[in-house]
Amino acid sequence: MELSGCKSSAAVSIALVGAAEMADLNHRYRGKEGPTNVLSFSQREGDQVGAGADLLGDVVICADVASDDAAKLGYTEEEMSLYLLIHGILHLVGYDHSEPLDAEVMQSRVESIFQELVPAAGLVCS
Numbered sequence: 001m002e003l004s005g006c007k008s009s010a011a012v013s014i015a016l017v018g019a020a021e022m023a024d025l026n027h028r029y030r031g032k033e034g035p036t037n038v039l040s041f042s043q044r045e046g047d048q049v050g051a052g053a054d055l056l057g058d059v060v061i062c063a064d065v066a067s068d069d070a071a072k073l074g075y076t077e078e079e080m081s082l083y084l085l086i087h088g089i090l091h092l093v094g095y096d097h098s099e100p101l102d103a104e105v106m107q108s109r110v111e112s113i114f115q116e117l118v119p120a121a122g123l124v125c126s
Contacts, residue, residue, distance in 0.1 A: 012089055013058040016081075022062035037065040038084040040091035059088030079118065086113045 017025070022035035029039065042057040061084050063077075070080035087110050097103035 007054060009054045011055050012092065013055075014085065015058065015060045016063045017060055019062060019064040022060065022065065025060060035062045035065050037062055037069055038088045040088040042092050044092075056089070056092040059085055059092070061085065061088070082117060083110065083114050086110050086117070 019035040022039070023033070025039055026032050026034065026036050029041075030036075039060045040057060041060070043055045044057065061081055063081075066080045066084055067077050069075075069084075070077045073080070075083065087106075090106060090109060090113075095102070095106040095109065097106045
C-alpha cells in the first residue's frame with residue numbers, strides 16, 4: 001500500500017499521550033482548549049526541515065480520547081488508534097479537512113486505507 005507523497009523509506013514518530021498532555025499540546029500549537037484525538041507535526045514544513053529527508057513528522061494520539069471515540073463509534077481501541085494514525089499520517093503528506101470538499105476527500109482516503117489495513121493487522125471491525 002502506498003500513501004500519496006510517501007516513499008517506502010518514510011519514517012513517522014508516533015506518541016501516545018494522556019488527556020492532560022494532549023490538552024497542553026492542543027492549546028500550545030492550535031490555540032484550542034481541551035484534548036483532541038490526534039495531532040500531526042510535520043518535519044517537512046517551515047524554515048528548518050527535519051533531520052532526514054525521509055522523516056515525515058510526528059503523530060500524537062491521545063489514548064484517552066481515542067478510547068472514548070472507540071466506544072462511541074463501535075471500534076476497538078486498537079482499531080481507533082490505527083484509524084487516527086492513518087488520519088495523522090495523511091496530514092503529514094498534505095491532506096487537510098478545513099474545507100468541506102477536502103474533508104470529504106480526506107475521509108474517503110482514511111476509510112480506504114483503514115479497510116485495507118484492518119485485515120492485515122488482524123483486526124476485525126465491529
